[in-house]
Amino acid sequence: MSENKSGAFLGGVVIGTAIGAVTGLLVAPRPGKETRQFLRKSADALPEIVEDLATSLQLQTGRLSEASQRRWEDTLGRLREAIAAGQEASQRQYDDLVAQEEAPTSDYDN
Template sequence: MSKQDQTGVFIGGLMIGSAVGTVLGLLIAPRTGKETRKTIKKSADALPELAEDLAATVQLQADRFSESTRENWEDTLDRLRLAIAAGIETSRETARATKLNSSEQNLNSSITTDRL
């Protein structure tokens, strides 16, 4: 897992852990029912902002991952293009060498036949 992915997971876990901890703390705290409901309402009112922050963090991490993947893909394509070009060039050189070798053999055969 890359450092960027680990950061996103950490931030997401931190936000979710904070929300769960807040709710559990409110339910366990020795307060009256009215005070607890008031505190829960405040926390519930803060949830949309927390969800928005989490969504923004997830989107940011997804964008970073997407960019990283695109760059890696482009690097892979560049290496593949170079490998294909090298293969084509090697194939051409082999064909030339084979053709030249064949021509030399034909010439040698022709010279040998002429001598006989």
């Protein structure tokens, strides 16, 4: 799974968990007082959950950034190699043309 897809998956899991928890609370056969206590505890835990999610997203973003940087460096290296190879081939072709022009002509060519 690519890093971008794993980040999206992680976000989907967190959102799905939150939706499931809210739905469970609304459907659960608990008395109102217990439900309110549970909601209060859940609300108290929410900042920690958000902080964990933010940390996970930062890690995913960092990994994606590192992967992009590596791909860019690889591409740049291949581009440099291609340019160098093209320059060498051009120089060889030029040297061959110069050598042909400097080669002595035989009497039969005139």
